[in-house]
Amino acid sequence: MLVLSGVTREHVQxxxxxxxxxxVDLAVHAGELVAVMGPSGSGKSTLLHAAGGLDTPTSGQVLxxxxxxxxxxxxxxxxxxxxxxxxxxxxxxxxxxxxAVENVALPRELDGVRRRRARQEALAALAEVGVAELADxxxxxxxxxxxxxxxxxxxxxGPRRLLLADEPTGALDSTTGEEVLxxxxxxxxxxxxxxxxxxxxxxxxxxxxxVFLRDGAVVDQSGPVAGAESLLATGGPA
Amino acid sequence: MLALLExxxxxxxxxxxxxxxxxxxxWPLNVGQxxxxxxxxxxxxxxAQEGEPDFEGRIAYRLTEDxxxxxxxxxxxxxxxxxxxxxxxxxxxxxxxxxxxDVTAVVQTQRSATMTSLQELxxxxxxxxxxxxxxxxxxxxxxxxxxxxxxxxxxAEIRWLDHCxxxxxxxxxxxxxxxxxxxxxxxxxxxxxxxxxx
Numbered sequence: 001m002l003v004l005s006g007v008t009r010e011h012v013q014x015x016x017x018x019x020x021x022x023x024v025d026l027a028v029h030a031g032e033l034v035a036v037m038g039p040s041g042s043g044k045s046t047l048l049h050a051a052g053g054l055d056t057p058t059s060g061q062v063l064x065x066x067x068x069x070x071x072x073x074x075x076x077x078x079x080x081x082x083x084x085x086x087x088x089x090x091x092x093x094x095x096x097x098x099x100a101v102e103n104v105a106l107p108r109e110l111d112g113v114r115r116r117r118a119r120q121e122a123l124a125a126l127a128e129v130g131v132a133e134l135a136d137x138x139x140x141x142x143x144x145x146x147x148x149x150x151x152x153x154x155x156x157x158g159p160r161r162l163l164l165a166d167e168p169t170g171a172l173d174s175t176t177g178e179e180v181l182x183x184x185x186x187x188x189x190x191x192x193x194x195x196x197x198x199x200x201x202x203x204x205x206x207x208x209x210x211v212f213l214r215d216g217a218v219v220d221q222s223g224p225v226a227g228a229e230s231l232l233a234t235g236g237p238a
Numbered sequence: 239m240l241a242l243l244e245x246x247x248x249x250x251x252x253x254x255x256x257x258x259x260x261x262x263x264x265w266p267l268n269v270g271q272x273x274x275x276x277x278x279x280x281x282x283x284x285x286a287q288e289g290e291p292d293f294e295g296r297i298a299y300r301l302t303e304d305x306x307x308x309x310x311x312x313x314x315x316x317x318x319x320x321x322x323x324x325x326x327x328x329x330x331x332x333x334x335x336x337x338x339x340d341v342t343a344v345v346q347t348q349r350s351a352t353m354t355s356l357q358e359l360x361x362x363x364x365x366x367x368x369x370x371x372x373x374x375x376x377x378x379x380x381x382x383x384x385x386x387x388x389x390x391x392x393x394a395e396i397r398w399l400d401h402c403x404x405x406x407x408x409x410x411x412x413x414x415x416x417x418x419x420x421x422x423x424x425x426x427x428x429x430x431x432x433x434x435x436x
């Protein structure tokens with residue numbers, strides 16, 4: 001579903017080259033939830049941005065459902081982003097003037113899906129995350145946990161099968177945070193691939209695999225290692 | 239043991255089974271421990287034998303009034319902080335003082351292992367949660383609380399390891415640089431740490 005191979009990202013900052021990512025290899029399969037942990041500045045968010053086509057690596061490959069993002073035009077990348085990838089960020093970004101179902105249907109309408117069908121898909125996504133009854137409510141009239149669920153529904157709506165989450169439980173209390181993780185987990189068990197960036201060990205523990213990042217490189221991981229990963233790793237530095 | 243007997247008279251094997259059920263066999267007891275504890279409690283007058291041995295020769299015990307008072311006092315008092323040796327703390331303390339030991343690797347090895355057990359505990363909890371929804375029985379609740387305790391403990395250990403790693407890294411940067419520039423570097427964080435290493 002998602003394959004990062006030898007991904008390196010450098011920034012030039014004050015005349016000095018900063019290696020945000022150094023030759024990262026990572027494969028995330030359908031049905032798998034992978035957590036990425038590391039101290040701030042270790043490259044967690046850069047990795048997620050590269051995986052989602054929001055940032056272009058200096059070198060290396062990012063394949064989403066077999067498509068190399070680097071080979072695509074900006075417009076084609078944007079289309080992959082909309083169709084294949086769902087993002088859940090700490091900052092919810094629900095539009096306050098739209099109801100829950102309208103917020104969730106919006107990306108589908110932008111994809112050119114007809115309004116009625118987009119609404120049906122949105123209702124299904126809301127039901128999947130357990131907030132069907134909030135469909136006609138506006139963000140201001142929802143709790144933080146409810147808003148986050150709606151944001152996740154928006155990330156899941158339609159055929160998206162790669163889910164990228166950056167500290168999705170950030171602003172939530174621990175019980176609500178666990179509910180959000182349960183939803184992510186369930187979606188992955190239903191066949192999506194998920195990448196979860198978090199600094200909370202208790203939240204990372206919901207993942208099938210936890211990848212540890214230090215200074216832009218994967219230093220270790222816990223949980224089972226998938227077969228494809230070990231094949232990829234042979235090309236990388238020991 | 240007293241708490242289990244508060245539910246009613248019981249013999250050693252049964253007590254062990256009830257303890258294991260309530261704690262998910264996290265700290266398994268052997269029957270020898272159970273009977274030696276019962277002997278001690280009987281000597282101190284906190285439990286007494288109840289009736290005659292059954293056909294298998296097992297003796298049931300019941301709580302005495304003294305035992306009940308002791309039990310209430312136990313529930314009412316806090317647990318003193320654990321006094322046992324903490325092998326991990328000792329290992330890290332020795333790692334930073336022993337020449338040639340890669341402390342970061344020691345920390346990471348432990349972090350991966352603790353994270354793996356945290357993942358296992360989380361999986362167990364997800365399963366137990368689902369069962370508890372089906373029938374709200376107190377045995378399941380007791381087990382969930384024990385699981386939560388283990389989960390929070392594992393989490394605390396990982397946080398502590400993160401903290402150790404950051405401190406060790408900062409100390410290494412300070413040692414490598416003249417005193418004047420060290421403070422400036424540590425505020426800029428990982429980016430300049432990377433620069434300094436090159």
